[in-house]
Every structure is written in C-alpha cells, then in structure tokens.
Amino acid sequence: DQQVKQNSPSLSVQEGRISILNCDYTNSMFDYFLWYKKYPAEGPTFLISISSIKDKNEDGRFTVFLNKSAKHLSLHIVPSQPGDSAVYFCAAKSPGTYKYIFGTGTRLKVLA
Amino acid sequence: GAGVSQSPSNKVTEKGKDVELRCDPISGHTALYWYRQSLGQGLEFLIYFQGNSAPDKSGLPSDRFSAERTGGSVSTLTIQRTQQEDSAVYLCASSYRDTSNAEAFFGQGTRLTVV
Numbered sequence: 001d002q003q004v005k006q007n008s009p010s011l012s013v014q015e016g017r018i019s020i021l022n023c024d025y026t027n028s029m030f031d032y033f034l035w036y037k038k039y040p041a042e043g044p045t046f047l048i049s050i051s052s053i054k055d056k057n058e059d060g061r062f063t064v065f066l067n068k069s070a071k072h073l074s075l076h077i078v079p080s081q082p083g084d085s086a087v088y089f090c091a092a093k094s095p096g097t098y099k100y101i102f103g104t105g106t107r108l109k110v111l112a
Numbered sequence: 113g114a115g116v117s118q119s120p121s122n123k124v125t126e127k128g129k130d131v132e133l134r135c136d137p138i139s140g141h142t143a144l145y146w147y148r149q150s151l152g153q154g155l156e157f158l159i160y161f162q163g164n165s166a167p168d169k170s171g172l173p174s175d176r177f178s179a180e181r182t183g184g185s186v187s188t189l190t191i192q193r194t195q196q197e198d199s200a201v202y203l204c205a206s207s208y209r210d211t212s213n214a215e216a217f218f219g220q221g222t223r224l225t226v227v
Binding site for chain 2: 006034036041042043044045046049089091097098099100101102103104105
C-alpha cells in the first residue's frame with residue numbers, strides 16, 4: 001500500500017522555465033510534508049517542508065503547495081537551473097510518529 | 113565531520129554471509145533512521161531510534177535484519193544470511209527532535225551488493 005505517490009517518474013524542463021513536481025498521498029492523518037533532492041551516489045538533501053496547517057511555503061526558488069482536500073502536494077522550482085537536475089522525493093509523516101513515508105521519486109532534467 | 117557518516121560506502125558480499133553497516137549521526141541528534149533504496153525504487157523505511165524510547169522496527173523486512181544504537185549515538189544495521197534481494201543502497205539519517213517536526217539529514221549511503 002503506497003501511501004505517498006509520485007506518479008511521474010521523470011520530467012524534462014527548459015532552463016529558466018518552471019518545474020512542477022507532484023505528489024499525492026492517501027493518509028489524511030499526515031501532518032508534515034517534506035521534499036528532498038538526490039544526486040547520484042549521494043544521500044538525499046532536504047529542500048523544503050510544510051506543515052498541514054499551511055497551504056504554501058516558499059524558500060527562494062522553491063515553493064511547496066499543499067492541498068489537503070485533494071491530498072496533493074506540489075513543488076515549484078522557478079526559474080529552473082541545470083543544477084536542479086536530480087531525483088526529487090516527497091515524504092510525509094503522521095502526528096506522534098517519527099517515521100517518514102517517501103514517494104518513489106521524480107527524476108527532473110533541466111535542459112540548458 | 114558535520115554530517116551523517118556511513119561506512120563502508122560500498123560492500124560486496126557473498127550470499128549467505130552476514131554484513132554490518134555503520135552510521136555516525138550528527139552530534140546531538142536524538143533521532144536516527146535507517147532506510148534503503150532498491151534499484152529504481154523509492155526510499156523504504158526500515159527502523160528508527162528516538163532517544164531512550166523503544167525503536168520502531170516496523171519496517172524491517174525480515175528477522176534477518178536487526179539494528180542497534182549504542183550510547184544514543186552510533187548505530188549498526190546487521191543483515192544476517194544475506195540474500196540477493198538485500199542488494200540496495202542503505203541510507204542512514206538523523207534529526208534533532210526538540211519539536212514535533214524536523215527534517216532528517218541523510219548520509220551518503222552504503223551500497224550493498226550480494227553476489
């Protein structure tokens with residue numbers, strides 16, 4: 001049972017344009033959501049998070065949107081840069097637990 | 113170092129042998145996690161430790177897998193009688209939990225290949 005789903009395994013975007021990565025979840029109890037970026041042969045690196053009491057969080061070029069009614073999370077990267085090319089994972093946790101549930105990842109390729 | 117350190121970075125072992133993977137978390141971090149990523153898959157939760165509480169072992173795939181965390185710091189993940197399906201990148205992460213939500217910081221992983 002995949003509680004966190006990233007249905008697009010890959011995405012290609014032109015440099016300078018917006019990248020939108022999507023994530024859907026099934027557990028309405030999730031209260032905290034995160035995005036990680038992973039380069040080959042490296043561990044995932046934390047990018048940005050959002051609590052379920054918010055619907056948007058912004059950090060520089062990265063913005064995360066949360067739509068609780070749709071159980072949908074998205075990460076926007078504007079403008080996209082070639083260095084953003086990586087695999088992006090979304091993750092979620094339930095209140096009172098320390099266990100993050102990860103999606104299967106989306107490989108983003110930003111074309112110069 | 114300032115980050116999560118894992119050793120070895122690569123391990124090739126024969127089927128049926130036992131392996132130990134080590135994780136040094138960030139100093140002062142109270143929570144420690146183990147995940148694994150099989151080829152083409154997402155991150156699969158294995159186990160986490162939080163302070164002196166009993167660990168959450170709900171993600172361990174079989175009783176061949178075990179982990180311990182000594183002195184609230186270093187952790188060792190042990191896989192007994194390794195199988196080819198155990199081949200994956202094993203990732204350790206740690207976080208500082210003075211709040212209910214905190215991001216986890218990952219190490220670079222140990223790539224385990226069972227031949």
